[in-house]
Amino acid sequence: MTIHNLYMFDRHGVLMYYGEWNRKRQSGMTIEEEAKLMYGMLYSIKNFVNKMSPVDVREGFQCYRTSKYALNYFETPSGVKFVMNTDLHSQGVRELLQQINSQIYIEYCVKNPAYKSGETIQCELFKTKLDELVKQSPIFKS
Amino acid sequence: MARPGARVADSKKINSELFTLTYGALVSQLLKDYENAEDVNRQLDRMGYNIGVRIIEDFLARTSTARCTDMRDTAEKIQSAFKMYLGVNPTVTSWSPASDEFSLLFDQNPMTEFVELPDSCLSLKYCNLFCGIIRGACEMVQLEVTSWFVQDSLKGDPTTELRVKFVKKLEDAMPAGED
């Protein structure tokens, strides 16, 4: 099993953080362009899902799979969006994203007075803790 | 529901002679209407093309085949399609050195079983429909090919030989996520 990469967006669609572990292909764009395309896609998918759903959605969009990877999506009620690309067999990725939110983002960014929301996350502690958590996850260990 | 049943008829139960007679009537009527074998060849190719762009979906749906990666692959698929739709098994042969061109040899062809070409239309390519079908079918899977008859047993040649040549891959028509 593999974790490829992680995107974090704030509620206005600004890329707060991008992390990469096992990415085998680059899109050929700058990370800014890629993030814009990714956010645009997520925005459309959410709209699409809300309309397409035959019954009222609660959480809405959760993930999609292609022939090669799975995109896992988690959004907090405050609008922070976590996107993690993994291989097709990974289980419990949404739980991992919830952990990243509650144990890393909230702890080391939101509670950090030096961090201003809407900015790219520069905090070193956040980066190391995130890396630790991801690498400890059974999804990462193959 | 107009006509019930998933598959209307068993293909083996359709009289193949009625089919070859129908094709014969079509070709001879075209000759009467156009009075020119070249024009008829063109019409047959065009009709074949229209069949090809449709029949390819049937072939893909039934065989669950994967995308061809070289011309040898393509030749094999075309060969199996002849088996599937016409009940004949043409031989694949005469590869060009660059492996981009090959021949299909037909030692039997149900379409021409009763046909004797009159001397007045020796330039008629009686089965030119096949060329169009191959061209149309390949185009739908983003391969541009040309195809033509080299020999025709109806004209006294020892065999019937259909040549297929790769022109290019139609990258623009490639569906997303398939490149």
Place this chain on the structure above:
Amino acid sequence: MAIYSIFILSKSGGLIYQYDHTSIKIEVEKTFTFPLDIQLVEQNKRIVVAFGQKDGINVGHNLLAINGIQLNGTLLDDGREVSPFLADQSNFPLSLKFGRPKLSTNEKIFLASMFYPLFAIASQLSPEIKSSGIEVLEADTFKLHCFQTLTGIKFLIVAEPKQLNVEHLLRRVYELYADFALKNPFYSLEMPIRCEQFESNLQLLLEQEKSGINNV
């Protein structure tokens, strides 16, 4: 388990066929007194619940009827606007019917054309080489399965999340398309499929799926 609907998209992304198989009607009728304890807003010429979800009337539902008479968008059947009518205490008590709006034909065409670029971008943003576009899209309320043929036609099935065997069903729909649309000489490629035999065989296939005949 249920199959909700089927969409077929042409090579160029246009919706050429759509079929609703199982539809779920979500409607609630309730008598209200003044003042109305549900917040309503006007959106795209509809009256929509914005806040104050209760008794099965959820945020996003539309106001469909008042006292059993269907609304025409934001208008009553006599042409009066709904909003001032609901603000007038003398009209109460009122029986209001709310529900989840069904997709109109235009909305279905719009959704189909929306899926086309999503499919392509998913392939473009892949962290792995040679990835297809979206094959399965999961939400908490449904799963969408997509099968793209080598020729570029897309077959979509919207089903309950737990529905099994959808991949098989997609292949069968492709066969039906090859049989009853393409072999019909009067069907033109890329055009909407209006073939009775295609539709009836599709219904048959879905009925068999429901009764488990295909679950081998």
